[in-house]
Amino acid sequence: MKKVLVVSFSQSGQLTQIVDNFLIPFQGVDIDKVTIDPTTPFPFPWDTKSFYDVMPETVLEEPIAINAPRFKHSTYDLIVFGYQPWYLSPSMPATAILKNEAFCARLKGTPIVTILGARNMWLNAQESVKLLIKNAGGNLVANVPLIDKTFNLISVITIVHWLGTGKKTKKWGIFPFPGVSKQDINESHLFGEKVMASLQAGDYEKLQNNILTLNKININTSILFIESRAKKLFRIWAKTIKKKGVNAKKRAFWLMIFRNYLYFALFIVSPIILTVYTLVFRPLTFGRIKRKKEYFRSVKLN
Numbered sequence: 001m002k003k004v005l006v007v008s009f010s011q012s013g014q015l016t017q018i019v020d021n022f023l024i025p026f027q028g029v030d031i032d033k034v035t036i037d038p039t040t041p042f043p044f045p046w047d048t049k050s051f052y053d054v055m056p057e058t059v060l061e062e063p064i065a066i067n068a069p070r071f072k073h074s075t076y077d078l079i080v081f082g083y084q085p086w087y088l089s090p091s092m093p094a095t096a097i098l099k100n101e102a103f104c105a106r107l108k109g110t111p112i113v114t115i116l117g118a119r120n121m122w123l124n125a126q127e128s129v130k131l132l133i134k135n136a137g138g139n140l141v142a143n144v145p146l147i148d149k150t151f152n153l154i155s156v157i158t159i160v161h162w163l164g165t166g167k168k169t170k171k172w173g174i175f176p177f178p179g180v181s182k183q184d185i186n187e188s189h190l191f192g193e194k195v196m197a198s199l200q201a202g203d204y205e206k207l208q209n210n211i212l213t214l215n216k217i218n219i220n221t222s223i224l225f226i227e228s229r230a231k232k233l234f235r236i237w238a239k240t241i242k243k244k245g246v247n248a249k250k251r252a253f254w255l256m257i258f259r260n261y262l263y264f265a266l267f268i269v270s271p272i273i274l275t276v277y278t279l280v281f282r283p284l285t286f287g288r289i290k291r292k293k294e295y296f297r298s299v300k301l302n
């Protein structure tokens, strides 16, 4: 019987639902489900202070303490790794397990499928995950990112409502539902079918291409543009906050500045820059954008 390790973490349960639906086709398989268990749990719903407080260490990928994961086996035929991005980086629990010795030992030489439940910015986080998997000697064979397909700025408003109340409901009854849509969650078994076929055949060569034929993984040009620049800025912010925030009061001050910057960048600067880019530069860089999208839709690591 094929052995599959499934490792994930979810605060709201969204990613758990995605992974559970993804696994529906995995009949007759020995599935070992492991939940990443931070020693100090993160709040859910999030209060504003805690939400911004995790930014520097998340971006700098500092591993938090987690309770020792218990695996049924020492080797697996396949590992399914479910995670979510936080601040354009793997979430803190995801980073912690990817730097965990026992998990890395199981990644080594094993085909790995990553599956994400994000708002809409997962490109940088996935680059980090690819690198950590590669460093552990794992073999990334597929990536299934699920996102909120609503307009970017609307999804900022709806996710703040969701993460701040813990309720995946329509803000004021008029905004769209936050997060990955029910339909996309329910249909994630379609990806599972492709992965299961590869598991049975023991051949992952064409798996990502097969997944792409479902035509469900698309990269928005504006998001690509934002992500190409924002992570560098986040790293500068993270280092500055850590350097200047030498005590709780100073850290809170710098986090407040970052918070204002983030809203200013999202709602004022990026719409202006994106309009200029779309009208003037985008037509000139069409070929480059296409190549970048192909790269991010693949499992390659540059």
Ligand SMILES: Cc1cc2nc3c(=O)[nH]c(=O)nc-3n(C[C@H](O)[C@H](O)[C@H](O)COP(=O)(O)O)c2cc1C
Pocket: 009, 010, 011, 012, 013, 014, 015, 016, 046, 051, 054, 084, 085, 086, 087, 088, 089, 117, 118, 119, 120, 121, 122, 163
């Ligand atoms: C602190 C924090 C930062 C986040 N940053 C991002 C991000 O950079 N990009 C993104 O697409 N989603 C981001 N999200 C949304 C998460 O990726 C995820 O979709 C949401 O938190 C639901 O995940 P859950 O399954 O753990 O409940 C963030 C969420 C949190 C809590």
